Amino acid sequence: MAASISSDVKLLGFRASPFVNRAQFALNLKSVNYEFIVEDTDNKSELLLKSNPVHKKVPVLIHGDKPVNESLVIVQYIDETWSDGPSILPESPYDRAIARFWAAYIDDKLFGSIMKWLTDAKDEESKAAVLEKFSESLGLLEEAFVKSSHGKGFFGGENPGYLDIALGCHLGWLKVVEMDAKVKLLDETKTPALAEWSHRIQSHEAVKGTLPEPDELLSAL
Amino acid sequence: MAASISSDVKLLGFRASPFVNRAQFALNLKSVNYEFIVEDTDNKSELLLKSNPVHKKVPVLIHGDKPVNESLVIVQYIDETWSDGPSILPESPYDRAIARFWAAYIDDKLFGSIMKWLTDAKDEESKAAVLEKFSESLGLLEEAFVKSSHGKGFFGGENPGYLDIALGCHLGWLKVVEMDAKVKLLDETKTPALAEWSHRIQSHEAVKGTLPEPDELLSAL
Known part of the structure; x- marks a missing residue:
């Protein structure tokens, strides 16, 4: 286009x-x-x-x-x-409501956990508590992905949409936490659909080259 | 209708x-x-x-x-x-963005101050700090009202819209704080347009009878 x-x-x-x-x-x-x-x-x-x-x-x-x-x-x-371009929000009011709900959840809970890991979680106990929260949030997002994507590659179906953008933007910092915690948060066993999605969204032309790699993010801390 | x-x-x-x-x-x-x-x-x-x-x-x-x-x-x-009924969100993408921005602000800052007053602010110093925050938020919302309403009665223009709903729902608890603090938060001098709007929205048929009075709210605490 x-x-x-x-x-x-x-x-x-x-x-x-x-x-x-x-x-x-x-x-x-x-x-x-x-x-x-x-x-x-x-x-x-x-x-x-x-x-x-x-x-x-x-x-x-x-x-x-x-x-x-x-x-x-x-x-x-x-x-x-730019309504003539590919749609970002889904078409039906109900699907839009679901997308808006999870976008708010992502910024509240998932980004909240990322911030807690980077700033507050210093001892083993608080680190374990944050990792537990990650596991809970990503488990729920795995379910949301399965429901929203209808067996296609993205939350938005065949093409990236609102939730692909809303969650995709946090993948760089999620990798930083994974490296720091030495654990896999997006895990092929526990969150197989999201793990696959994360590779797919990161290689999409709208995201590739825009989402910084962990090294760049670490240098910004 | x-x-x-x-x-x-x-x-x-x-x-x-x-x-x-x-x-x-x-x-x-x-x-x-x-x-x-x-x-x-x-x-x-x-x-x-x-x-x-x-x-x-x-x-x-x-x-x-x-x-x-x-x-x-x-x-x-x-x-x-129910898109055949009166529109709640404004029509233009920019006006919609402005409405969404202030709705988020209201729930973050204004409702945040209401909660702080009701739960945390016990001593004079913290009460004064919360009242200062109210003053700041309501001052900004007064400006937003003047810009959005275009000299008409509501944020949404002639009829109530998204921000009238978003802010109007907090008026009951705002009155509770006013009674408890013995100050006028929506003040005819400092926020004249909002003070007038608050009477107008509370007597609108969509709100009247639905927004609880302070007595009812106090009994729910």
């Missing part, structure tokens, strides 16, 4: 942020060209402060002169604005 | 939950008849546990045999399913 002419699209962020990657995946899926403006968290730009005065956080999508904040809001905005 | 025939719609919840009220407002706005099934938080029903096995929380909307969880997901589901 030819890329849309969208030189008026800017994305403020940095590569190590899964939420920025999420916006990137959505733009890539829709073949929207955009200018990536790298933000320094220690020295936030005037453009960022003006565009997201409430949270002062990336990602910010600026379309024309209009800023959109919060990664899942951005993904929905992209889906609704 | 005649009520839709929707005897297959059930809402699991209890009146003191603002998130349950939110789903009720949306159903009322769309004139959808529903069965309200009262849940006891100390003794959750099998239907609730089966319908929301992940969070085990109300509200749950059951449409036919399909459960939908999480209040903002439910409101969007209602908007998309």
Whole structure:
């Protein structure tokens, strides 16, 4: 598909942020060209402060002169604005509700566990507790994948959709935790469908090259 | 407008939950008849546990045999399913993004402050800190109202929409805090537009009689 002419699209962020990657995946899926403006968290730009005065956080999508904040809001905005590209949200209201439910779950529970591992879990007991939470969350997401994908390759069916983007963006940091914990979180035995999906989504053209490798993420810590 | 025939719609919840009220407002706005099934938080029903096995929380909307969880997901589901009724989300993708952004803000910051007041803020210093947060949040929401309402009566313009529902459901507990703190949070001087809006939304037919009064809420504590 030819890329849309969208030189008026800017994305403020940095590569190590899964939420920025999420916006990137959505733009890539829709073949929207955009200018990536790298933000320094220690020295936030005037453009960022003006565009997201409430949270002062990336990602910010600026379309024309209009800023959109919060990664899942951005993904929905992209889906609704470039509606001629492949659909990101499912079509039926019920499937959309299921996708929105799990996207919120991912950011609350799964990303919560990633943050806990990286910042709080220092002793063996708290590490074990976080790993237990990962196991619970990924088990539930395995079930959600099986139900949503209808035997096809992605949560969205034959093509990546909302949940592929919502979960896929966390795979880089999940690998960092796996390396650090020396355990396999996405496990061929316990979460076989998700383990296979994770290879599939990472080699998809909308994700490949955009999702940072663990080395790059570690250097951002 | 005649009520839709929707005897297959059930809402699991209890009146003191603002998130349950939110789903009720949306159903009322769309004139959808529903069965309200009262849940006891100390003794959750099998239907609730089966319908929301992940969070085990109300509200749950059951449409036919399909459960939908999480209040903002439910409101969007209602908007998309009964699409012949008045629109809840705005029409343009940008206005929808703005509405989704502020709805998330309301549940994070404003409801966060309500919870802090009710559970954590015991000494004068922490009470003052929470009141300061209320002032900040309501100031931002006043600005958002002025921008979104375009001089009309509601966030949604002439009729209540997504943010009217999202914020309106918290007005009962906000009154409880006002009574307890002996301060006016929605203040005619500091937040004149929101103060006026709060009277308008509470007397709207979709909200009136559904939003509990402070006495009823206090007895639920």
